[in-house]
Amino acid sequence: MERKVCIIAGGMSRWGAREGSQRDFFQEAAKACYEDIPGLNPKDIDGLLVASAMTERTSYQTHLAPLVAENVGVQPKNLCARVELLCGSGSSAIILAFAMIKAGQADVVMVVGGEKLNTPQKWETFYSQLASVDHDWDGPQGIGLPPPAFAMMAKLHMKKYGTRKEHLAAVTVKNRRNASRNPKAQFQTPVSLQEALEGRMVVPPLTLYDCCPITDGAAAVILAGKEIAKDLTDKPLVYIRGTAQASLSNMSANIPNLTTWDSLRIAAKQAYGKAGIGPQDVDVAMTHDCFTISEIIEMEDLGFCEKGEGGRFVFEGQNDLGGQVPTNTDGGLLGCGHPFGGTGIRQGLEVMKQLRGDAVQQVPDASIGLTHNLSGLIAAHTLVVYGKEAA
């Protein structure tokens, strides 16, 4: 029989340009996660999925999951593997843990993800990103780091829909303010609209404030079947209602439209369908704000506003606290930072808190939450819909 699956605990390390190694951050995240669920003996965790994209590149380490199991003190007997989908690695691992529990192949699965992205010399950190796109065809063109691609999307969106620099800046102002209330976030200080508008130019029209930073850190969550979950925690249960993952094209020449993300629209339709909801039912969302323009396009293609209205939607506060769909209430990527494998797990952690009712910036009566990641240029989109009730 298929089981209902709950997310029952979570925690994260401090994120930022951190002192320490990849394995240090996994241990810090695990500790924070264990502290969130005193009723669980970590030795009873029977599955472990580790999300990390750059472990081979920046830590020269493959076969990561057994190493992490040893370091965080778990002894998986049903599942022990690493999951990689660059910026979507963490959410991918959550989806797979969900499926394994639902199918009865594991009972209590820890999903931990993170990165040590900073290297002793900065050039190597940037250079490593050439591995993140189609190495043979996009890498040699210098678009290994995504900013030029998102700069192009911003320019096209501005031209086509009248999106303005102020609209981009409004995303940063909101997410940096939210991050300033999250003690684990990379950035602890808010920025004003004026500061965001006058930031140092990286690649026009994107300034430093339009781009998420390079981040070290990790996050962890625990998933379990409903019946086991009830025994392990007294906190309100949060269910995974539906998931989806779509990919249409990877190399830049094969992306037909840079301002409407077709694979996101497909993933959203699938996830909403499985969760039995529509975009109007989402009370709180963690979307992939790797760049300010990303959050704007996501508001449109997730169906929270009309196509082309994303800039105005965020500028009017419609995705801020008190608005139609509060987004990135913990600071998002722009505020928390973005250790690739950790991000989807951080998002799941924040949505779990929002639906349990113990978030720092609580959305009143939130009952449906959503997480979204994009990965690659905009090749793949990963969605998870959570609810206070099972689907």
Add this chain to the structure above:
Amino acid sequence: MSNPGISILEGKYMVTMDQYPQQSKEFTQVHQFYENLQEGRLTTTRCRDCGMEPFPPRILCPNCHQSNLEWVDWPTTGTVVEFTEEAMGIPLGFGEPPLIHALVELPGKKTLFTRIVNCREGELACGDQLKLAVFAVDPVPQEIGREVVQIKRVCYAFEPVR
């Protein structure tokens, strides 16, 4: 750039940190692309069965999933749809800022997201004509039998038509 403090890497080639693809027949079955590129031709594979012309070239047609492919020439001039000039965070090996990127529409084919070379900052405008620019990049020292042979390599970008 050398790697100060790591003597084992000094001056040594490392394929795991090479920004350019392997181009010899031992390491890619689309080596013809690079051989054509050395002659100034931009080519890809066309499916003889369904007519699809994917880019980059393949050994399997992504449409009809057959392998009956032939090489075809694509235009080597195109038009700037949009561009941006990257000022910060440019990966090592791409020269001094700015690194200029453009969406280049190849008539009747695809729009490529390419690097623009031989172009001054502020020079490019939407609608400009660009042409293919082929340049040599670091050769690969490859073991062939007991010999280490320098494998010649090239890369492409686009440049303004003046």
